[in-house]
Amino acid sequence: MANVVLHYFNGRGKMESIRWLLTVAQVEFDEVHLRTREQYEKLVSDGDLMFQQVPMVEIDGMKLIQTKAILNYIAEKYNLHGKDLKDRVMINMYSEGLMDLMEMIMMLPFTQDRKSKLDAIESKAKERYLPVFEKALTGPIYLVGGKLSCADVQLLECTLMLEELFPGILADFSNIKSFQGRMIQIPAINRFLQPGSKRRPQPDENYVKTIVEVFQVKLPLP
Known part of the structure; x- marks a missing residue:
């Protein structure tokens, strides 16, 4: 078994960004679903x-929880968190x-009312989030400090997720493309x-059913 073990459901969720970052850091990992x-x-x-709460990651003799803490640890350990404090705060933002x-x-x-939720996501992505990254990538190859960071990895992951839902969403964001x-x-x-x-597919009924059963929640959420 690898020295890094991920404990989560057999799906994307909050663990997927961790999978992405470990992959870019070229760290082998196993999973317990x-x-x-x-x-x-x-x-x-x-x-x-x-x-x-999960996700939980076993690494370096520790059992880490909280997604941001896990991502920050991996980013620091594998030099994906900027060269100094100012870089790191930009990367974190x-x-x-x-x-x-x-x-x-x-x-x-x-959630219920999937259509209205999709409309809200598309609107916020195009008006609030994507313009920030489009501007940041006017010239630079990477978002911060001229070198690859965890923020770049998450931007790629996020934009691929958006394109799964809205195939033409990057048409007006040439820098991001x-x-x-x-x-x-x-x-x-x-x-x-x-x-x-080890990239997980989009969530399906089995993924949702497992989470509902494990956490004993009622659907749909508000």
């Missing part, structure tokens, strides 16, 4: 989930904005985008 309430309760009773947008997409399978083209040429990313990789 949560399938039953009993698995989750055992993690809680064993004290492995500080706030009774970009990353947190992207996470806000991706979380809206993650919640789609669990060019950025995508550069990023997918990185060998580790190119492999991750191929069939059979």
Whole structure:
């Protein structure tokens, strides 16, 4: 078994950004998929989930939770978090904005009135989020400091998610589209985008059903 083990459902969710970042850092990882309430309760009773939440990542002798904390640790460890404090705060601002947008997409399978939610996501993406990155990529190859960071990886992940829902959404964002083209040429990313990789597909009914059963929630969410 690899030295890094991911504990999560067999789907994207909040773990997918962690999979992406480990892939770009060229870190091998294994996964333990949560399938039953009993698995989750055992993690809680064993004290492995500080706030009774997943994702949880075993790495360097630690059991880490909280997605941002995990991403920051990986980014720092593998030199994907900028050269200094000013770089890091810019990277964090970009990353947190992207996470806000991706979380809206993650919640789609669990919410009612999918059409209005899709309309809201598309509108916010085009008016609030994508213009920021389009401007930031006017000239630079990467978002911050002229070198690859976790924010670049998350931007690629987020824009690919958006294109799955809205195929033409980047038509007016040529800098972002060019950025995508550069990023997918990185060998580790190119492999991750191929069939059979550890990249997870879009959520399906089984993924939603498993989460509902493990966490004992009622759908649809408001």
